[in-house]
Each structure stands twice: as structure tokens, then as C-alpha cells.
Amino acid sequence: MSVIARKSLVPAIKHTWSIQRPLLAQCKAPVQSAALVSNFMKQDNEHSLMPASVCQKSTSLIHTRWNSSSTATSTESKEQGSKYSATTKKIVLGLAKAMGYYSTGSTAIKASHSLYNTCAQQMELNKDFYIKECNLPDNFQSWFSVTQLHVWMLxxxxxAEGQGKLYIQELVNRFFEDAEARIRDHGISQQKVINSYIKDLLAQFHGGVVAYDEGMCKDDPVLAAALWRNLFAISSNNATDLxxxxxxxxxELQALEKYGGENLNAGIVKFDKPDVTFV
Structure with a gap:
């Protein structure tokens, strides 16, 4: 190209760039850039250094590249959404089971916390009945006796459950863990003294379980006698309370029958309030 020809192109180049620069500065996304460039090419085609056909191809190429990029991004997002395949999930669950997370023992431990908490709350939830109606003193021993009664019913x-023995053991563990914590809350910190109390409570617990079992299997007078020895011995109750x-x-023993394996595994159980009148 001659010097004269190059000089003649300078004004056109400057004019074209003066129009393109502010437009391109406003572009914040490839689609916007493509639209602005396309409009520019249509409106100022006479100032362009490229033929219109080339401009159209360039605009089409920009749109094509943007669409391809969008498709790739969308595909990548979908892949991230389903990051773990069914095979991977199966392997992870298998490892969890192998490590004991879903074992019967692990399930029993987790469920026992909720099951026990339901038993431990009965004294507080029904204070009007046990303290006012039955004249039990509001102290640790009354809490232990009422909680033991509900633990025994559970x-x-x-x-009757398949792994009932394991669940019972974990339930009793939670009971005595809580009992020890409550003893400490009463200001007793010497482990030797605590062990002595726990030993006495354990003997009381075993005696109560045997007595309640006998009363359940025999008749109401035998069950009432068991309650007299294990629950009402420290109160001035009457025969009506018994x-x-x-x-x-x-x-409640009959009502508990509706709580099957799934409920027990989830730690779901409920006790109703005691009646103050005979039904």
C-alpha cells in the first residue's frame, strides 16, 4: 500500500475508533458486546474497514462463542449438581456401615437419649400429680423413683423387640449417667461418695424392676404393694393414690404397644398424664 493510500485511511480509522471505543467500554458481558458491535456495524457500515459480510460473520461468531460458553457452563453446573454418582454414594454408605455408624449398637445409643429424656421429664411435667396429689417430696429421691417407674415401663x-436387650442396656446407661450428673449438681464432688450413692441406687433399681415385673404378671394388689415399697414409702399417701x-x-403399658421398631429407632415414645380420677 502506498504512502498516500495509508494517509487516506488514517481519518477513517480514527473516526471508526472514536465510535467503537465508548461503545466497547460499556460492554459488561459477551452478549452485550455482540449486540453493540452488531448495531455499530449496521449503523456505521460506511466507516468500517471490513465488508458488511465480514461484519455479520464476526457478529455471528461472537454469539456462537457466547452460546457455546453458556452451554458449557450450564453443563458444568449440572455436573456439579450431581457431583456424586449412585456408585459413589453406595460406596460411602457401605463404608459408614462398616465403621459401625448404622449398626444396631450405634442406633440404640442414639435412640436411647431421646427415649430416656422422655422418661426423665415425667416428674417435672406431672408435678401436680406426684407432688400435690400423691404427696411425694420434691427432691432427688422422688425424681429417681418416678423416672425409674417410666424406665421400667419402657x-x-x-x-418384645428384636434388639430389645441392647436398647434396654443403653436406656439404663443413660439413666445412671443422668443420676450421677444430678448428684454432682447437688454439690457432691467426691467420686468415692458418688460411687456409694450410685451403688445404692443401682440396688434400688434392680429391686424395683423385679417387684414391678411381679406385679405386672400377677394382679393389681401385688403391683400396688410394689409401688408402696418403691415409690410411696417416703410419703403419706393413701390407697387412692396407689x-x-x-x-x-x-x-401406659398398653399404649406403648403402638410404638414399633421405626419409632423406637428414632427415639419416639410418649407417656400421657396420669388421671386424678378413676376411668
Missing amino acids: MVHLR ALVVQYIRR
């Missing part, structure tokens, strides 16, 4: 229900608790036990 034990009776768990005996009869109301016997009625409550019979009703």
Missing part, C-alpha cells in the same frame, strides 16, 4: 415394651398409679401403669 423396658417392658422393649423386651390405685390411680396402678391404673396409670396398666394404661
Whole structure:
């Protein structure tokens, strides 16, 4: 190209760049850039150094590249959404089971916390009945006796389950862990003294379980006698209180039958309030 020809192109180049620069500066995305370039090519084709056909091909190429990029991004997002394949999930679950996370023992431990908490809350939830109606003193021993009664009822229900023995053991573990924590909350910190208390409570627990089992299998007078020795011995109750608790036990043992394996595995169980009148 001659010097004269090059000089004649300079004004056109400057004019074209003066139009392109502010337009391109506003571009914030490839689609916007393509649209602006396309409009520019249509409106100022006479100033362009490229033929219109070339401009159209260039615009088409920009759109094609952007669409390809969008498709790739979308595909990548979908791949990230399904990051783990069914095979990977199966392997991970298999490893979890191998490590004991879904084992019967692990499930029993997790469920026992919820099951026990339901038993431990009964004294607080029904204070009006046990403290006011039955005249039990509001102290640690009353809490232990009422909680033991509900733990025993749940034990009776768990005996019929396939892995009931394991669940019962974990339930009793939670009971005595809580009992020890409550002893410490009363200001007793010497381990020797705590061990002595736990030993006495354990003997009381085993004696109560045997007595309640006998009363359940025999008749209401035998069950009432077990309640007298294990629950009401420290109170000035009367025969009506004994009869109301016997009625409550019979009703709740029957109600617990609706809580099957899935509920127990999830730690779901419920006790209703004791009645203050005979039904």
C-alpha cells in the first residue's frame, strides 16, 4: 500500500475508533458486546474497514462463542449438581456401615437419649400429680423413683423387640449417667461418695424392676404393694393414690404397644398424664 493510500485511511480509522471505543467500554458481558458491535456495524457500515459480510460473520461468531460458553457452563453446573454418582454414594454408605455408624449398637445409643429424656421429664411435667396429689417430696429421691417407674415401663415394651436387650442396656446407661450428673449438681464432688450413692441406687433399681415385673404378671394388689415399697414409702399417701398409679401403669403399658421398631429407632415414645380420677 502506498504512502498516500495509508494517509487516506488514517481519518477513517480514527473516526471508526472514536465510535467503537465508548461503545466497547460499556460492554459488561459477551452478549452485550455482540449486540453493540452488531448495531455499530449496521449503523456505521460506511466507516468500517471490513465488508458488511465480514461484519455479520464476526457478529455471528461472537454469539456462537457466547452460546457455546453458556452451554458449557450450564453443563458444568449440572455436573456439579450431581457431583456424586449412585456408585459413589453406595460406596460411602457401605463404608459408614462398616465403621459401625448404622449398626444396631450405634442406633440404640442414639435412640436411647431421646427415649430416656422422655422418661426423665415425667416428674417435672406431672408435678401436680406426684407432688400435690400423691404427696411425694420434691427432691432427688422422688425424681429417681418416678423416672425409674417410666424406665421400667419402657423396658417392658422393649423386651418384645428384636434388639430389645441392647436398647434396654443403653436406656439404663443413660439413666445412671443422668443420676450421677444430678448428684454432682447437688454439690457432691467426691467420686468415692458418688460411687456409694450410685451403688445404692443401682440396688434400688434392680429391686424395683423385679417387684414391678411381679406385679405386672400377677394382679393389681401385688403391683400396688410394689409401688408402696418403691415409690410411696417416703410419703403419706393413701390407697387412692396407689390405685390411680396402678391404673396409670396398666394404661401406659398398653399404649406403648403402638410404638414399633421405626419409632423406637428414632427415639419416639410418649407417656400421657396420669388421671386424678378413676376411668
